[in-house]
Amino acid sequence: MELVLRSYCDLRLLLLLLGFSAGAVLSRPTDEGKEVWGYVTVHKDAHMFWWLYYATNPWKNFSELPLIMWLQGGPGGSSTGFGNFEEIGPLDSNLKPRNTTWLQSASLLFVDNPVGTGFSYVNTSDAYTKNLDMVASDMMVLLKTFFDSHTEFQTIPFYIFSESYGGKMAAGISLELHKAIQQGSIKCNFAGVALGDSWISPIDSVLSWGPYLYSMSLLDDQGLAEVSKVAEQVLDAVSEGHYQKATQLWGKAEMVIEQNTDGVNFYNILTKSTPTPAKESSLEFTQSHLVQLCQRHVRHLQQDALSQLMNGPIRKKLKIIPEDHSWGGQATNVFQNMEGDFMKPVISIVDELLEAGVNVTVYNGQLDLIVDTMGQEAWVRKLKWPELSKFNQLKRKALYSDPQSSETSAFVKSYKNLAFFWILRAGHMA
Template identity: 85%
Template sequence: MFWWLYYATNPCKNFSELPLVMWLQGGPGGSSTGFGNFMEIGPLDSNLQPRNTTWLRYASLLFVDNPVGTGFSYVNKSDAYTRDLDMVASDMMVLLKTFFEGHKEFQMIPFYIFSESYGGKMAAGISLELHKAIQQGSIKCNFAGVALGDSWISPIDSVLSWGPYLYSMSLLDDQGLAEVSKVAEEVLNAVDKGQYKEATQLWEKAEMVILQNTDGVNFYNILTKDPPMSPKKSSLEFTQHHLGRLYQHHVRYLQQDALSQLMNGPIKKKLKIIPEDYSWGAQSTNVFLNMEGDFMKPAISIVDELLEAGVNVTVYNGQLDLIVDTMGQESWMRRLKWSELPMFNKLKRKALYTNPESSETSAFVKSYKNLAFYWILRAGHMVPSDQGAMALKMMQMVTQQE
């Protein structure tokens, strides 16, 4: 498993006075060390220019390419790929145990897991295992909380809210809404029967119905247009597999050609530790396909367990995200069994501003005890790349630096 650590670079504070943040990308098969690092929160952007909203000013950053086979992580036998959330979490426990044993300077520092998309589902499972491991004394670390960004916690809630959300944004008419709702019901039916592989395939069908009815809306930000895939490229990669489009939407998006060239060119050369015959992202298709049966499974009960265990849980979502829209997130959160939920629900949310001089609202937040929710305005699925300043402020608030 490949990981990449940056020590915090705050002009006034030593790294030991700041938290450690681990960032997990989605997919499954999207690379944190590539996408999260160069496109979202790392010190340099994809042109290797300094990013002025890097999280490194207020935290040390640990990017991990997980599950195995993602990014620069690789497997040399096919049965090593993860097939479900339990396997993902148990692999990560091995990495975290090794990491904290080898970097004792981080054992006492508050450790947070931030995530995006499918990374959020993985982060929930990993957080619960980490909490147990710390209690058992098998991992020494100061785990301070998890943040689930635009997270695939309850896939079916996302699918069921696609139609109403697009309709409210004028991207569907009555007829389009009826078509999308019909296919969403098919997905629901498969999930209810526990037919998760079939649900994943129907989910792909639902995406196609949406693309046809919205003139190709971008699932990652409804205000932008999806660049059409070149047919040659897509047919080359996926002649046999029904998951072709699905993979393209969720993993190919995270390793666009320019990023791939950067990672396989200057970065690989600079790192000096990547096997010569292995290229960044080469196994990501297999990562995705092996997780197919797990893809549509919910993880709401894991969030409940984390809350009951007293773990700090933050949920944040971009207003313009479709794939994991805010309506869907609110929907599964209403069904949490956490005993404090009624109190959380009663609270009024607070407006947040990234620029104190401006009256423009950047986000809303609501928090009670160990649960917080951030509504990030004018952001799509990749919150830090759409609203870097607000994402940074949120990270500071979550890690109690604001």
Template identity: 60%
Template sequence: MMGRIKTSSSRVLLPLLVLLVLLPAAASSPVQAAGQEAWGFVDVRDGAHMFWWLYYADSPSASYQQLPLVMWLQGGPGGSGSGFGNFEEIGPLDRDQLPRKTSWVQTASVLFVDNPVGTGFSYVDKPDAYARDVATVASDMLVLLRSFFTQRKEFQNLPFYIFSESYGGKMAAAIAMELTKAVAHGSVKCNFAGVALGDSWIAPVDSVMTWGPYLYSTSLLDDFGLAEVTGAAEAVKQAVEQGQFQKATELWSVAESVIEQNTNGVNFYNILTKEPDEEVSSLAVDDFLSLLARRHVRPLHRQSLVQLMNGPIRDKLGLIPPNVTWGGQAEEVFSSMAGDFMRPVVDVVDQLLAAGVNVTVYNGQLDLIVDTMGQELWVNRLGWAGLPTYKNMRWTPLEDPASPGSTGAFYKTYKNFSFYWILKAGHMIPSDQGTMALQMLKMVTQQA
């Protein structure tokens, strides 16, 4: 079924659809990005409306028809790609509306989707319309992608990649699998070229079980702290093994609290930096789910970003319903997914590899919440036929483009699987190491 699509350009011919964003900005509007843009909503289910925002590639050496299309999926769940991913990580402008030198738009068209429904500017009309598992998330995204590629046929033959971060990676794996099937059946017309899983929540228990050893090895836990964190992690593992996934999510919250108490409040997203002092938008904290939302959704909704998105950006977009606030349903999104949160999707990655899909894993050296040790554990358990050869390969160093002569990353690739270890980066790799992330993007999309 085709989702009903509403866009900022629904009354004009396609070549003219972005003229409105090329006009001089009013005094109260943000600085305009240099390239073409488009945005809109797709009704993916009854009462469920998903927002997307497209930046056409803006390269001095190639037209957008010569460059790939990349869809970016944020984590949380409840984090907004149109907000955080766009203005804090890879979009053409930063949060202060200044040009970003490491924007991915210079080498690809970038599609931000506020996913699942209720995230960012996406919204639901009724509580039972929130997604509760990745299967629903994938189904919703297929409706959006079918609408997008039908409406914008100029992108159907361009290489299309899904890049993701954090919980977005778990959703990306499921979406990639469903998209592969849809392309094969002819129900979605696109040139799906691969999926990239960044610091992704693919095997939650592997992350939790390696928190203690990782923190201990970096002198952030003593022997007593290691014992306490290990005990808390074992409780999470036991709940997962018993199929008690809601309980596992609760115990995951407990394990995080044990870490905070033993490390003097380590930053889960970059162990060498302090949590920003900026206040975040108000979300009630009255139970463990609200506590988790405070830890893992609130950092994506800092007050200055909230003000930007609900002020100048909202005015620019011109189609956000009056009753919809950017990020206003974020906590509900997180809570609705709590029963599915700790479920692994390693089997989905195996299915992707078996189907011949190009899969990339990339991880930040300084990330705790999805530490590299945990990522390597699930990768080494894959049933993929190429794994024995991959494991026997040595990695290759990559020079940091921002610091010639310095190593910025290592990578290893075999057939349709690649792994990038990004140095000096935490959970949000493009924010911490923008030039290295851009170089990785070019390599994954076969531009370098």
């Protein structure tokens, strides 16, 4: 189980991320919340599923609160499943009301993205997306359809929140959305993007794995040397533009770490995962090994209990899921088709967002390994944003989830339209 911030702390930090005062007084009653869902055909033979919950705040109408789109990672992880029932939606995976839900602060739009994820599906094998450009293009079709048909949300502040690979997609989607708004093709009050434990610069994450684990006593000198050696191989592949090879070597680096740390959990270093059987160091990666990578990083987002929930009661409730499609049934294909894009950095896209004046918030869990905070700090230092030097000069501030306690929950540094949150005692699913 991840050590993550919950309840009162969750809501206070969410309010801070959205730019509200933590002491703001909410003053007006709301109508009863509702939910709607549907499909959008985003390109030929590709159908994307979305699920919207209207905010349910006892003092404010949904029109007075923001709209948040949540994007899961993977690629191939389902927002409507994992993000909804395991993280921030109104009900947990037992269909019990969550003690606190982001719905108390915002309306929530979950999208199964890219196509083939969750309840989204493709009719033909050539309809899967191959790269970030295709992912962003598909999302522009969905968002235009959504805002055209739900005009009540056109003027409400709209934020994109993301997790892991969802953050990489969120960056590309945010830039295209900003352009579409400027061109007048999408009517939307885009207020900013939040990149949570995001796969913005994969190589910076890989290069920091060894030093981070070493500093936490999870590697000794010999283990650090082994991890650093394979990390350099990943760096060489990325530098040469061999991104498929880099993805394969990334998987090899993970196995080296598992062997040297007795199976540390990549999503929370204080826990363990089931160790991968030892492989030869000269291993040649094949398609079957790519499937193993998908099983490790997408399967954990759709455990058996969640799959049973989504393919059982939820499927019956929604009533529109095709009979020949199961939730998560195409997830492995999504991951495989994105292999060549997986290790590509998008730091330049974040630069463009900052230059365009888009609000960018980076937040990261202290106990995350796969997208560790050291790696996030590394790519932020590479930004060419003219205001970066002033951002770097600032001293970060402590945040407290409980006003009655002196226990620090997070640190934050913010300048103009860039903010960075260090979330303490949180893993990858911060």
